[in-house]
Amino acid sequence: MGGTCLNVGCIPTKVLLHAAEALTEAKHMDNLGIQVSVNGIDWKAVQSRKEAVTNQLVSGVTGLMKANKIRVIEGTASFASKTALEVVKKDGTKENVPFDKVILATGSVPAVPPIPGVKENAACVDSTGALAFDHVPETLLVIGGGVIGMELATAYSRFGAKVTVVEAMPKLLPMMDGELTAMLRKRWKLPV
Numbered sequence: 001m002g003g004t005c006l007n008v009g010c011i012p013t014k015v016l017l018h019a020a021e022a023l024t025e026a027k028h029m030d031n032l033g034i035q036v037s038v039n040g041i042d043w044k045a046v047q048s049r050k051e052a053v054t055n056q057l058v059s060g061v062t063g064l065m066k067a068n069k070i071r072v073i074e075g076t077a078s079f080a081s082k083t084a085l086e087v088v089k090k091d092g093t094k095e096n097v098p099f100d101k102v103i104l105a106t107g108s109v110p111a112v113p114p115i116p117g118v119k120e121n122a123a124c125v126d127s128t129g130a131l132a133f134d135h136v137p138e139t140l141l142v143i144g145g146g147v148i149g150m151e152l153a154t155a156y157s158r159f160g161a162k163v164t165v166v167e168a169m170p171k172l173l174p175m176m177d178g179e180l181t182a183m184l185r186k187r188w189k190l191p192v
Contacts, residue, residue: 011057
């Protein structure tokens with residue numbers, strides 16, 4: 001319940017980003033005259049926090065569905081006709097579900113670039129896998145300088161990984177406004 005964004009996208013990524021930002025701020029509190037000692041990262045606690053936030057929000061969405069009397073059927077659907085779906089439920093039974101209108105909101109999956117050897121290499125993971133690392137990697141190569149790639153690059157860099165981003169387009173965040181990309185370059189002191 002909650003789809004890609006809530007379970008393995010926006011929300012868990014933001015939890016990692018928040019933890020990384022807090023770590024960075026703690027390391028620079030002396031700029032404010034506050035002495036703080038950072039003794040490292042409890043990565044299991046960071047991952048547990050990410051899971052707790054995600055689970056809480058999934059429970060909230062599930063509760064909203066029940067409160068609004070929205071029926072949820074888990075299974076695989078196909079069109080039986082122009083006005084009905086056939087749903088094969090997880091237990092193998094089938095149910096015919098009539099409708100007047102349909103909204104196709106099927107979620108998304110991470111894109112894997114057609115680079116030879118990527119699928120066969122255990123060190124290559126998609127964004128979902130990057131959210132579930134069992135430790136902060138020493139080095140990280142991010143293929144794709146879009147929003148998800150840049151969020152993960154930012155978080156892991158702040159956690160201490162040496163990060164390299166490879167982007168095929170002429171600028172990072174290629175689908176975003178040019179002014180935003182320019183601000184990012186300036187903040188990260190990247191060449192134009």
